[in-house]
Amino acid sequence: xxxxxxxxxxxxxxxxxxxxxxxxxxxxxxxxxxxxxxxxxxxxxxxxxxxxxxxxxxxxxxxxxxxxxxxxxxxxxxxxxxxxxxxxxxxxxxxxxxxxxxxxxxxxxxxxxxxxxxxxxxxxxxxxxxxxxxxxxxxxxxxxxxxxxxxxxxxxxxxxxxxxxxxxxxxxxxxxxxxxxxxxxxxxxxxxxxxxxxxxxxxxxxxxxxxxxxxxxxxxxxxxxxxxxxxxxxxxxxxxxxxxxxxxxxxxxxxxxxxxxxxxxxxxxxxxxxxxxxxxxxxxxxxxxxxxxxxxxxxxxxxxxxxxxxxxxxxxxxxxxxxxxxxxxxxxxxxxxxxxxxxxxxxxxxxxxxxxxxxxxxxxxxxxxxxxxxxxxxxxxxxxxxxxxxxxxxxxxxxxxxxxxxxxxxxxxxxxxxxxxxxxxxxxxxxxxxxxxxxxxxxxxxxxxxxxxxxxxxxxxxxxxxxxxxxxxxxxxxxxxxxxxxxxxxxxxxxxxxxxxxxx
Numbered sequence: 001x002x003x004x005x006x007x008x009x010x011x012x013x014x015x016x017x018x019x020x021x022x023x024x025x026x027x028x029x030x031x032x033x034x035x036x037x038x039x040x041x042x043x044x045x046x047x048x049x050x051x052x053x054x055x056x057x058x059x060x061x062x063x064x065x066x067x068x069x070x071x072x073x074x075x076x077x078x079x080x081x082x083x084x085x086x087x088x089x090x091x092x093x094x095x096x097x098x099x100x101x102x103x104x105x106x107x108x109x110x111x112x113x114x115x116x117x118x119x120x121x122x123x124x125x126x127x128x129x130x131x132x133x134x135x136x137x138x139x140x141x142x143x144x145x146x147x148x149x150x151x152x153x154x155x156x157x158x159x160x161x162x163x164x165x166x167x168x169x170x171x172x173x174x175x176x177x178x179x180x181x182x183x184x185x186x187x188x189x190x191x192x193x194x195x196x197x198x199x200x201x202x203x204x205x206x207x208x209x210x211x212x213x214x215x216x217x218x219x220x221x222x223x224x225x226x227x228x229x230x231x232x233x234x235x236x237x238x239x240x241x242x243x244x245x246x247x248x249x250x251x252x253x254x255x256x257x258x259x260x261x262x263x264x265x266x267x268x269x270x271x272x273x274x275x276x277x278x279x280x281x282x283x284x285x286x287x288x289x290x291x292x293x294x295x296x297x298x299x300x301x302x303x304x305x306x307x308x309x310x311x312x313x314x315x316x317x318x319x320x321x322x323x324x325x326x327x328x329x330x331x332x333x334x335x336x337x338x339x340x341x342x343x344x345x346x347x348x349x350x351x352x353x354x355x356x357x358x359x360x361x362x363x364x365x366x367x368x369x370x371x372x373x374x375x376x377x378x379x380x381x382x383x384x385x386x387x388x389x390x391x392x393x394x395x396x397x398x399x400x401x402x403x404x405x406x407x408x409x410x411x412x413x414x415x416x417x418x419x420x421x422x423x424x425x426x427x428x429x430x431x432x433x434x435x436x437x438x439x440x441x442x443x444x445x446x447x448x449x450x451x452x453x454x455x456x457x458x459x460x461x462x463x464x465x466x467x468x469x470x471x472x473x474x475x476x477x478x479x480x481x482x483x484x485x486x487x488x489x490x491x492x493x494x495x496x497x498x499x500x501x502x503x504x
Contacts, residue, residue, distance in 0.1 A: 002099050006121070008092040008130055009076065011058045015092065017121060017132045024077040029069050029087055030055065033364050033480045036413030037463045039142055043087060045458070045471065047480055052471050053077065054143070054458045055085040061142060080136045082458065084143075095125050102132070116141070143460055175279065176375070177272045177299070178446075179308055180248060180265040183236040186308045187265075188272060188299065191370075193313040195249040195260055196355065197268050197446040200241050215264060218247075225249065227262045239266070246445070250313055270425060270443070271357075271376040272308070274299050275400070279310065353448040356472070358481060359427065359440040361410055365481045366440075367447070367472060372486040374428040374435065376443055379420060390494065394439060397426075404428065406437040412489075429486050438489065447481075449474070454483070 005020040032044030032055050041061040046053045055075060059066060067089070075085035102119045118132040177188035178197070198220070204227060206216040213232035217224045227247065231238055247262040279297050297310040356367035357376075383395030383406055394408040406426060410417055418441070426437040449472045459465040466488045472481040 003096050004099065006095050006097060006130075006132065007076065008095055008125065008127075009074070009088040010090050010092060011062060011088055012064045015127050015130050016088075017095070017130045018076065018078065018135060019118075019132070020094065022078050022080055022135065024079050024083060026091055027075050027077060027085070029073050029075050030085070033482065034362070035460060035464055035468065035482065036361070036415065037467065038460045041142055042460055045480060045482075046085065047473055047475060047478070048077070048085070050473065050475055051083065052455060052458060052473055052480070053083060053085050054460060055087060056142070057087045059087070059089075061138070078135050080139060082139070084139065084458075086135070093125060095121075097121050097124060173276045175272075175274045175276060175310075177274060177308070177310065178248065179269040179272055180246070181267045181269055182230045182234065182265055186269060186306070187230075187295075187311055188308045189248070189250065189311050189313060191271065193250050194446060195251050196448045198247050198249065198262075199243075199445065200245045200247060200264070218262065220249070220262075225260060225262045227264055229264045231264075231266075250316070252313060252316075268445075270378065271373060272299075272301075273375040273428075274301070353450055354454065356447050356449055356481070356483065357427070357443065358445050358447050359425070359443045361413065361441050362415055365444070365479065367449070367481045367483045368427070368429075368486050370446060372429055374430060377426050377428065377437075379424045379426055379439055392494065397437070399428070399437075402435070404435060404437050406439060407490075409438045409440050412438070429489065431487060431490050436490065449481070457482070
């Protein structure tokens with residue numbers, strides 16, 4: 001008599017079985033990244049040894065009450081061509097069953113829809129009845145897109161639309177700047193010079209006999225990055241580095257070579273798009289001062305109440321601090337080439353990276369291509385609310401004389417709302433020709449992500465498949481960043497509603 005093996009498990013008081021063949025492994029429930037607008041049964045996405053794994057709660061899928069995971073809770077990793085983890089209360093055992101012990105599911109009345117059952121095993125391992133779940137059908141019912149092969153159709157169209165949006169809104173008389181604060185003063189540098197913005201690492205390699213303003217070097221994706229303190233460079237009081245500090249990685253050119261230097265700031269403020277009419281050349285009297293020779297222009301914002309000093313990357317590199325920082329790296333490279341050799345062929349090369357602006361909503365991290373971000377501004381104290389506007393529109397603001405409709409991104413994703421705070425920012429995008437602001441919890445960094453770390457996101461639903469096409473799986477950092485397609489943040493009807501709101 002032919003026999004089959006099954007894994008048995010509990011969900012609530014019910015006992016179920018799954019054929020052994022599609023079970024890849026049984027694991028503790030991993031940490032997950034929650035995906036907005038996904039089916040309620042999806043707990044989130046997890047990193048399973050480099051694999052982006054959807055994790056599904058069988059309790060939610062069966063409409064059972066939620067319960068906190070405990071030491072017995074497990075995830076069954078089941079592979080029907082698209083691996084997924086299914087959370088169960090506990091795994092019972094592996095059983096061997098003769099075929100004549102399996103009966104059809106159509107003849108029983110069970111808690112679970114019989115369409116999701118392959119059959120029933122009677123009188124086995126002390127259980128009167130064990131239901132055999134049809135996981136292939138379950139995936140098809142709940143995650144239709146996951147059951148189909150993923151397609152990249154429309155990606156080129158999306159990229160083309162993004163480029164069109166950039167071109168239609170771009171203006172030759174505008175500057176796009178990254179602003180940051182040093183000792184209470186706001187500075188800015190051209191965004192095209194900024195490679196990325198990262199947090200201060202736990203370990204900085206201090207170099208003996210280096211100049212005082214050269215803090216040391218850090219490793220950034222298997223490459224050495226010299227670090228310069230702007231406080232020390234500008235002869236300002238020193239301050240211990242903390243979580244608020246950020247490193248702005250600036251791209252510099254010297255004799256045909258492309259160099260990068262990390263500039264330590266107190267905080268990074270925002271991305272500014274500024275009309276050239278608001279920018280004045282540094283007064284000649286001040287420009288003669290060697291200590292501030294790197295500051296070439298002054299930007300006047302908020303009717304002159306907010307002054308931002310614009311730093312020239314070229315003149316900054318002429319400063320001795322940067323020449324000495326570059327020399328430090330050259331010496332270290334000559335002394336130990338192994339330190340800066342890439343372990344993976346091509347890893348870390350500029351052409352192999354994608355530059356993303358990373359922001360947070362609740363605990364999750366999201367990324368958007370840096371070229372899709374028009375600017376990033378603070379949330380004003382008050383927004384003008386538009387009567388009879390759709391619920392997702394928070395209001396409108398006056399952004400340099402233009403009316404900008406603003407969407408609460410939490411509400412758009414169906415997440416709990418939160419009170420306004422100083423960390424929140426408005427990210428401005430152009431979607432189908434309409435400039436729109438989205439309120440996010442915080443903008444954390446500009447990050448260069450190696451393309452090897454980016455993969456297609458599992459197709460969990462039609463809505464999430466359009467919005468979140470890709471995932472950045474940064475294993476070493478234990479981070480997973482959901483990469484959004486900006487063009488899909490709003491549907492066509494919503495874009496029309498925003499156009500109407502902007503007219504009020």
